[in-house]
Amino acid sequence: MTVAPAIEIEHLTKRYGDVVAVDDVSLRVAAGEFFGFLGRNGAGKTTTINAIVGLARKSSGSIRVFGYDTDREWRHARGFIGLAPQEFNFDRYLSIRDVLIFQAGYYGLRGKAVAERADALLERFGLTSRARVEYTKISGGQKRRLTLARALIHEPRMLILDEPTAGVDVEQRLELWEFLRCLNAEGLTVFLTTHYLEEAEQLCRRIAIIRDGKIITEQPTRHLVREGERLQDVFLELIRQAPS
């Protein structure tokens, strides 16, 4: 049995007025893959993610998530995705534990199993002692971990991470990397955007680079970064090659 790709983007274009944020992008991420999506600020990374999760309306093109069209079969497609956005966007009226439980509720899940999963995630992310407080009372690193816990509460098949380690100290970043490796080893597809190129080099099996809304390269990390090279140098070289 063939497993449908986690993400299958065909000719995605997103325009904001005269500005083309994403220009005819086609991309395929296999199920179970750890995929890096890199680019400068404003290159089109977040817009592409927003189109996948339904926060941005496509100008043209199509997106399928595990074989489900995000327009026609949006309910199925959205259920497969866990999104950890770049900005903290928690509900300020809820406690940290309720942030997880309510998010599960929006996905149609409730009951003892959800409460147990929320507690397990809080434990896994070292947030148990802060479970009853509001998110405004926790540190930046804890907020970042809460973002991940919230993305995982409904047991998605794919995790989309938009700058997951921004503002996180080195120790916590390494912990997070290990955690993401574990999740990926358990079968979760990970789609990662980051400005920490070392992070992408360490974690991702395949990398695509987007520049001015167009994919300029997409290949396995080991092909992109050859022996003795660093992703940072390859990235800068590719980004600077074509005119902006």
Added chain:
Amino acid sequence: MNFNIVGVWTLTKRELIRSVKIINQVIWPPIITTLLYVFVFGMAIGSRIPLVQGVTYAQFLIPGLIMLQTIDSSYGECSSSVFQGRFMNHIQELLIAPMSATEIVFGFILGSLARALIIAGLITALGALLVHTLPRDWAMYFFVLILVSVLFSGLGIILGLLAEKFDHLAVLTTFVIMPLTFVGGVFTAATMLPPALRTLSLVNPIFYTIDAFRRSYTGQSFLPPLYSMGAIGLLCIVVLAVALRMTALGIKLRT
């Protein structure tokens, strides 16, 4: 999953939690204001006014005040919650979840309706305790209350989507809803108005809501109840359709 009922219930519960967290802002003020209206207008000034629709002026006032607070609360709840969700970005939690526009709108409206029912219940209790009045027709009481709450919650969603800053939400309240509510019969029966103003009342949609609701208390109304309820129902359908369409299109929600 054809209808995400758990999602709707979760959003409704979230709205109720929000109301409880800001109880000093959204529940007690309408109760205090109502008490002041009852004491100052109903008891002090009202004692000099003869019976209106067969009841004392203070008793006449209660249903009008319930409508006043229901309208204010329903509009305020949805408009500020939707706008705040957009402003703080936590509305994205709903937008990325498998929830349709209908489910999102229902969730907000049910939360708002619950808050309106709590406020209306408290004012009804105050009316019973202070001026000894209770609805004669409970079915009509709840029917009009729910219809009006849904209508103004829907309007709140529309404005919550359109607003660019909190100030915009107040524009409709200050310049449209409040004036129309005050001249719509909270403090006066249509028969107390000069003929020209009485005719003008017929183009004020809030007049229909108060006239129909007061009938549940006094058994009397200026317009036939079916006529008023039909008008409110029609407005309700239009407002809901617009709110649903705007949410489905993702206006100011999805880029």
